[in-house]
Amino acid sequence: MSINLETLRKSPTYSVTAAVSDIVKDLRELATLDRASEAKQTEFGNLVTKCVVGAITSIVIAFILMIVVGEMGDGFQLFGNILTILLLCVGVGCTIVAIYAGIRESKYSRFNFPNHRYALTEKILEMLERDMDKEAKVSVHLVLSPANQDSKRIKTVKHPLKSGFKIDFFQDDWLKMEGQFLDKTRFVLTTSELNQTAYGWKTSRSGKSKYKTKSKAKRLDISLNLTYPQRRYGAIKVLNNEAVNAVKIPKLTNVKRMRVTDKGINLVVKMSPSMPWNQEALYQTITMMFLSVYQVLNLARMLSKAK
């Protein structure tokens, strides 16, 4: 078991080299943890809302009472004052609970990982396992922190159109998976997500300044690298120029690079932001990349027999 709460709290990254079945177990545990923290987050979030409403209501009523009590007769004043103090106490109590709940909420929010990342990893592993030795070890490096986290900023530029605005670019290489198939082919699968955030002070017509920030997705690159035994697939060189025509990938994705040699293939596919980067789209694209590459390799195998 590699899921360690403390480590994940410090840096939300899951990194392991193990058999697929063990990794899948871990990822399921991570999913359970994530679901539980999502529930807790909602629970504390609701508590914050309730307490803030309670605090404001009791303090407002206390103030009204203070004013009203001043104009009342002596007999009512004592009772009125006690009631005011009680209400103020309730208000302070609610505020304290709200702060506590807020802290708990933000603590749980750290465990709220993007669900599609670990769910996708599990699905891909189960797909690749079909052609792997049961005992074979796979390396997985899965980053679960937000894509626009400060540490992922790669550069900042001036906004080309809006003066006073800047754009931050973020690169999130959130998945790297490495392993070996039964045909002794080694695979390395990586994803790299590019996002940008534009921000700056905007002056409205009335002369008021307002801070504006806008994030958007740029592109998602998926790279598949295969290194295979020459003896088995070496004749692939005759297919070099035509290999790219065997590639089938979903609409709204493009082949960014394809390099074929008698030792390996590198296929890089670019997903445009007009495509949802969800689990289904990613799984489909990655599966099609593996099938495309093996459509070439399986033919190369037929041409690679010795005399």
Place this chain on the structure above:
Amino acid sequence: MQIQLSWIDPVTSERREPLLETPVALGREFASMPQEIDGNRVARIVLASERVAEYHALIDVANGELIVVDQNSSTGTLINSVRLPSSTLIDGDRLQIGPYEIQLNPSSSQTTSSSEIGASGECDRMVGFLFKRRCGRTTNIGCPYCSYPDNNPYYYDYSYYSGYGNYNRGYWGSNYYDNRDRYYYDPETGNVDFTEADNMSLEGEMDADFEMDMGAS
């Protein structure tokens, strides 16, 4: 000969992948198709559509090859989109009969058998997702194909890449596939040799190929 046909029922959208022993008759009316041909029991497949003749086509073996013969149907039988009265069939070929698009499954006809455990006591099925290999299990337990004898366990993933593993006419790589027996690879030198067809080989040896052949032998 055992074959596996695969199609999606146009009405129910269900995938059918029966393993069949030739001869195989295809038609709309069960009773209109022959029960026996040359003493062999006929597997009769009913395709429910007005555009399919009562007895539409027959798949059988002639001279060791698989053939399909149209039974003078009015809508015809299309083999890989070409209407032909009869044609030989190879792995991956597509038959169009009325609204039915039927594929001759690649791994099944020669390499897979329905009796999973062969004479050697090991499973003879070809298994694997990206590349095929002999199962070799001594029991059916854990074999994805044995658990789904009539179905492809990876059907949904394969549906992303239509024609996966098919290099026939009209598919990517068909010109290499057709000549696959003429290619040789020398892992020592990294050279790929291509042997011309027999009637060409004499001429070939006269010129540039001469040296290459010497080097490889």
